[in-house]
Amino acid sequence: xxxxxxxxxxxxxxxxxxxxxxxxxxxxxxxxxxxxxxxxxxxxxxxxxxxxxxxxxxxxxxxxxxxxxxxxxxxxxxxxxxxxxxxxxxxxxxxxxxxxxxxxxxxxxxxxxxxxxxxxxxxxxxxxxxxxxxxxxxxxxxxxxxxxxxxxxxxxxxxxxxxxxxxxxxxxxxxxxxxxxxxxxxxxxxxxxxxxxxxxxxxxxxxxxxxxxxxxxxxxxxxxxxxxxxxxxxxxxxxxxxxxxxxxxxxxxxxxxxxxxxxxxxxxxxxxxxxxxxxxxxxxxxxxxxxxxxxxxxxxxxxxxxxxxxxxxxxxxxxxxxxxxxxxxxxxxxxxxxxxxxxxxxxxxxxxxxxxxxxxxxxxxxxxxxxxxxxxxxxxxxxxxxxxxxxxxxxxxxxxxxxxxxxxxxxxxxxxxxxxxxxxxxxxxxxxxxxxxxxxxx
Numbered sequence: 001x002x003x004x005x006x007x008x009x010x011x012x013x014x015x016x017x018x019x020x021x022x023x024x025x026x027x028x029x030x031x032x033x034x035x036x037x038x039x040x041x042x043x044x045x046x047x048x049x050x051x052x053x054x055x056x057x058x059x060x061x062x063x064x065x066x067x068x069x070x071x072x073x074x075x076x077x078x079x080x081x082x083x084x085x086x087x088x089x090x091x092x093x094x095x096x097x098x099x100x101x102x103x104x105x106x107x108x109x110x111x112x113x114x115x116x117x118x119x120x121x122x123x124x125x126x127x128x129x130x131x132x133x134x135x136x137x138x139x140x141x142x143x144x145x146x147x148x149x150x151x152x153x154x155x156x157x158x159x160x161x162x163x164x165x166x167x168x169x170x171x172x173x174x175x176x177x178x179x180x181x182x183x184x185x186x187x188x189x190x191x192x193x194x195x196x197x198x199x200x201x202x203x204x205x206x207x208x209x210x211x212x213x214x215x216x217x218x219x220x221x222x223x224x225x226x227x228x229x230x231x232x233x234x235x236x237x238x239x240x241x242x243x244x245x246x247x248x249x250x251x252x253x254x255x256x257x258x259x260x261x262x263x264x265x266x267x268x269x270x271x272x273x274x275x276x277x278x279x280x281x282x283x284x285x286x287x288x289x290x291x292x293x294x295x296x297x298x299x300x301x302x303x304x305x306x307x308x309x310x311x312x313x314x315x316x317x318x319x320x321x322x323x324x325x326x327x328x329x330x331x332x333x334x335x336x337x338x339x340x341x342x343x344x345x346x347x348x349x350x351x352x353x354x355x356x357x358x359x360x361x362x363x364x365x366x367x368x369x370x371x372x373x374x375x376x377x378x379x380x381x382x383x384x385x386x387x388x389x390x391x392x393x394x395x396x397x398x399x400x401x402x403x404x405x406x407x408x409x410x411x412x413x414x415x416x417x418x419x420x421x422x423x424x425x426x427x428x429x430x431x432x433x434x435x436x437x438x439x440x441x442x
Contacts, residue, residue: 001233001379002393004242006249008364008374009319013252021404022239025248028403029237032396037403039410044197045395048205049227049388056192056207057221060214063170063190067105067132067215072168074129076122076152077212078111079136080144083172085280086204086391087212089273093382094218097270104217105132110152111145119148123155131156132168134215136208138194140173140180143422162187172207199410201281204391219384226388234396242393246321246375247401253319253373254293254405261318263311264297267360268325270382272299278394285409286402301359312370320367323390324360324378328353 006018031037044051067075077084091107100106106129110122133156135149157165171191173180184191192207194200203209205227210220234243253259262282264275275297286292296318298307311318334355336348347355364374377393379386402409424434 002230002242002389003376003378004245005376005378006245008368008376009249009253011368012257012373013249017256018248018252019239021248021252022244024251024404025244025400026237026239028247028400029241029244031403032399033235033237038408042197042199042202042410044195045199045202045205046231048198049224049231049392052205052210052224057210057214060207060211060220063211064104064215064217067168070132070168071130072132073105074126074131075105075107075212075215076126076131076133076148077107077109077136078133078145078148078152079109079172079208080112080142081280081284082200082203083136083145083208084109084112085201085273085277086209089271089277090204090209090213090218090223090384090387091216092273093270093387094213094384095216101217105215107212107216111135111137111148114144114147119151123151126152126155131159132170134170134172134211135180136172136194137178137180138174138200139178140183141178143419146179170211172211199412201284202395202410204277205388222384223388223391226383226385227392228388230389230392231396234393242377243397243400246377246397247404249375250293250319250321251401251404257373259293259317259319259373261294261296263318263320264295265300265320265322266297266325267300267322267356268382269299269302271323271325272297274323274390275299281394281398282401284412284415285398286405286407288407288411288414291405291407300363301356304359304363311367311372316371319373319375321375321377322360322364324376325380325382326378327381329381329383 035043077087087107088109095101108122108125110119133149133152135145137145140146153165153169156168160168166188169187169189171180171184171189172194173184173191175181175193175196181191183189192211194203194208195206198206200208205224213220213223234241239245250262264278266272266275279295279297282293282295287294298311311320332352334344334347334350334352336345368374379389399409420431420434421438424431424438427435
């Protein structure tokens, strides 16, 4: 179960001020629970942990087994933003850091950028492998995934034939409309639904995230069970609710102390993409109406040797939220060395994770002394279950926090601005007037 420790903020805030923000967070909690706030037609994520049917998971496992029988050893997952970050977070956290699985295909990602080199190099790999594809897009016309899918689809059709390609491509898209839904019906792809009432950044526990995680061989039943348990724990309307504590403190630090930047910190590189997923969740949910805490992330101790200087002594615009993993899944003990040239014999007999834990504690104390408030979000260990807990915790807390801030947590009006300019510069039909306007500016 996720726990939140805010004692690292005690020297920065008054207890009365914190209790005031707890009351504000409880009012925001009421809005989220009553489902009568802004964006309330996008709250389907709240019950996903108990809504996903067993039959759907079995279908995903059937696809995995069918592709295994065909010898598929690489699956290209195509999507951008929430259509890939949750799955990538889970796979990075749960996979061996260096040794690929012998039993399940390698999952690679495309459609999350427009880099020609990235896509060309990915296709170099795909052409050496036995490939299948999962394409994720509500509309089927979002430029980045649409470009990647056109290229990957062409390769699969040329390599295996159109009939077999239909067995190697799965679409996750709208239930009734859109280009990808139309193509899926025409070509006979298996297709699954991006629920209308779940926004992309809240979609990791829908087919968007669950299918790639199943294909990689991980236990989504455990992930959903962890999310369901966390959901139950977050129903309590009191100041000890982990989401209330987190939302109240981060908004107090932002509104009263001017802490405009929140850095999500992990001391385990397996959680690098947890930071990426979290940044989208909070950045896209709260960054509106000239408000919001800027979300950043670091991986320590690595980044203590790069960003550490700024965090310790730079402009005091930030606070840190550390995702603390209480127990490691592996054990390595530091040995003794007769020469002791590295002067590490004082650590002989200690586990490496003990050193990591002391580095984490030392960093916390140093950053408090340097004027950086500290929040801790802790889990027992990295597992499918704890990831489900974290996903649900951060999503729920985000809804509370954004409502406290006076923001609709579930829309993203600013995302379209760059697209209009890009379409105009690419001379997409229908954007002629915008093209002329931009050319005049240039």
